Amino acid sequence: MKKNNLYYILCLLLCGLTNSACLDTLTEDPNSYYEKKDFFTDKSKAQMAVVGVYSVLPTLYGDYEMALPCSDDTYYASGTNSDNTRRDIAHYTLNPANQYVYNAWKGLYQGINYANYAIQGIEGMENYEGDTDLQAMVAEAKFLRALYAFSLVRYWGDVPFKTTYSDSYEHTYQPRSSRETIYDQIINDLNFAKGHLAWADASSSPEKASQGSARALLMRVLLQRAGYSLQMDGTITRPDESKRQEYFNAVIQEWEEFKTNGYHNFYTTGYLELFKGFSAGTLDSQESLFEVAFYSPDGNTGTKGYWGTYIGPAVAAPGIASTEANQFMGRANALFRVVPEWKEFFEAGDARRDVMVCTYKFNWDKTSYSHKKVENKSGRDWYPGKWRREWMPIGYKNPNVTDVNFCYIRxxxxxxxxxxxxxxxxxxxxxWKLLNSVRKRAGATEITSENYASLLKAPKVYNLNFINDGDEAGRFRTALYWERGFELAFEGQRKYDLIRWGIIQEALALFFENSAANTSTSTGYPAGKNFRKGKHELFPIPTDELQLNYLLENKNNPNY
Structure with missing residues (x-):
């Protein structure tokens, strides 16, 4: 696998093989080991502190981030019995004691605290103001702090937040901060990052933050901020039109910088090969702007990932001797299902259709001593297909663990x-020009005023009565609804697109009422039935946090 130095450093850090001083400073109580003034003495230690900020990403994205953006109108968790983790999240039956929600909350604050530690320590180093290397390290840490903080705001709205390091658990207790204040800090961090990081080039790894990833994340933040969100008083509001225009124009300014730089573009060999490459371990920074890195040297330690096993087509455990593990695919538990109607929404020639929707699984055949591909006739048994065991190098170190990276933004x-x-x-x-450039790469028909109805109205797709397409801007919004689904399904954005557009309840209800995932006797995809507007746009504050942090005044998010 083609991994850069940071990747290996991150793996070593999590395996406990690096300088113990670095690990000690990143514990909850670092003052019992090394003070910052004793640690930030040279650039190598400063870089290790930044690697520590990256180290939280695999914990968050190895599993939880498959479930937290689920269910939207493209995928859901299989099984409907309560599990206090992914199923309850996906089916909107979760409560404040949900373990995935708690672990994500804890991990995001850990990441922010590590970032605060690194930023403060490096900024206090000798000659920081004149050292571009140190400033670039701070830029990486600020990019990551912005990433973690953005997840907090999207998931919970107004939350405790600070930009100073906490050296004891009690010091983390804070009252809620307005999400607008947090957004301001996120934007400040990303503006600093884009000003002090280099653009990627052909020699770059997307596992490290770059100017492009900072600008792209800023665009995502601005669009989310311009949209609807659930407030603490139970209302769902968005900024006034003048602020929205300010945010949209800022997005366009970032896009102009991408055009001026000119390096980033669509993956040169096409959509299918892009996703085959993710599973194969290919690193290509042209389309992939930032990836969460996974690597386990033995399948049990390091940065363990589950892309292609927890999410992807099912693969039966091979009935082999342990010494033969390097000759066969590992297992894939396939814990999620695609909403099957999407397969028919694509044009037949759209390369994204058979990447998004995987209709087969692999059984183990004892007679041939090999895996056999088997078509699942029922759409209830189709899978999100962007990550697959069959696309990975043959062999495995652990039947459930993969080294497949997660592309955070492309x-x-x-x-x-x-x-x-x-x-x-x-x-x-x-x-329209930009949207059609995405369709062109996929081999899909360019959308025009003349063919709009034939491509984006029933019977080809569902009629979206909750989007007014009486003018050209409205027709584009309808097209964008479908296009972002076609292009970006399962990549963590769809649910939050629907929330910021103010249509998540309507979209879920539409698919619930029409999907073959539900029958008269069985409801496999109950999200549209269970979603409650004014509640499920946000997660609940975890029970443990409400009990410990008295400054939250035991007040949870609306209707929890």
Whole structure:
């Protein structure tokens, strides 16, 4: 696998093989080991502190981030019995004691605290103001702090937040901060990051933050901020139109910088090969702007990932001797299902259809002593297909663990975000041009005024009565609804697109009422029935946190 130095350093850090001083400073009580003034003495230690900020990502994205953005209108968790983890999240039956929600909350605050530690320590080093290397390290840490903080705001709204390091648990107790204040800090961090990080090039690894990843995340933040969100008083509001226009124009400014730089573009060999490459371990920074890195040297330690096993087509455990593990695929438990109707929404020639929707599984055949591909006739048994065991190098170290990275943000998303901003600033012709560039890469028909109804109305797709398409801007919004689903399903954004557009309840209800995932006797995809507007746009504050942090005044998010 093609991994850069940071990847190995991160693996070693989590395996406990690096300088113990670095690990000690990143514990909850670092003052019992090394003070910052004793640790930040040279650039190598400063870099290790930054690696520590990265180290939280695999814990969050190895499993939890498959479930937290689920269910939207593209996928759901299989099984409907309560599990206090992914199923309850996906089916909107969760409560404040949900373990995945608690672990995500804890992990995000850990990441922010590690970032605060690194930023304060490096900024206090000798000659920081004149050292571009140290400033770039701070830029990486600020990018990661912004990433963690953005997840907090999207998941919980107004939350405790600070930008100073906490050296004891009690010092972390804070009252809620307004999400607008947190957004301001996120934007400040990303502005610093983009000003002190280099653009990627062909020699770059997407496992490290770059100027492009900072600008792309800023675009995502601005669009989310411009949209609807659930407030603490139970109302769902969005900024006034003047602020929205400010945010949309800022998105366009970032897009212009991408065009000026010119490096980032669509993966040169196409959509299918892009996702085959993720499973194969290929690192290509042209379309992939930032990836969460996974690598386990033995399948049990290091940064363990489950992309392609927990999410992906099912693969039966091979009935082999342990000494033969390097000759066969490992197991894939396939804990999620795709909403099957999407397969028919694609045009037949759209390369994304058979990547998004996987209709087969692999059984173990004792007679041939090999895995056999088997088609699942029922759409209730189709899988999200962007990560697959069959696309990985043969062999495994642990039947459930993979080294497959998660691409957090990629160029196609940047193009569609820019298109949305152009449409919302009265430049719909440019918006169509960008959206159609994404379709062109996939081999899909360009959308025009003449073919709009044949491609984006029933019977080809569902009629979206909750989007007014009486003018060209509205027709573009309808197209964008479908296009972001076609292009970006399962990549962590869809649920939050629907929330910021203010249509999540309507979208879930539409698919619930029409999906073959539900029958008269069995409901496999109950999200549209269970989703409650004014509640499920946010997660609950975890019970443990409410009990410990008295400054939260035992007040949870609305209707929990």
């Amino acid at each position: 160029y196609a998303d940047v193009v569609l975000m820019a298109a949305e901003a152009f449409n919302e600033t009265d430049n719909t012709p440019e918006a």
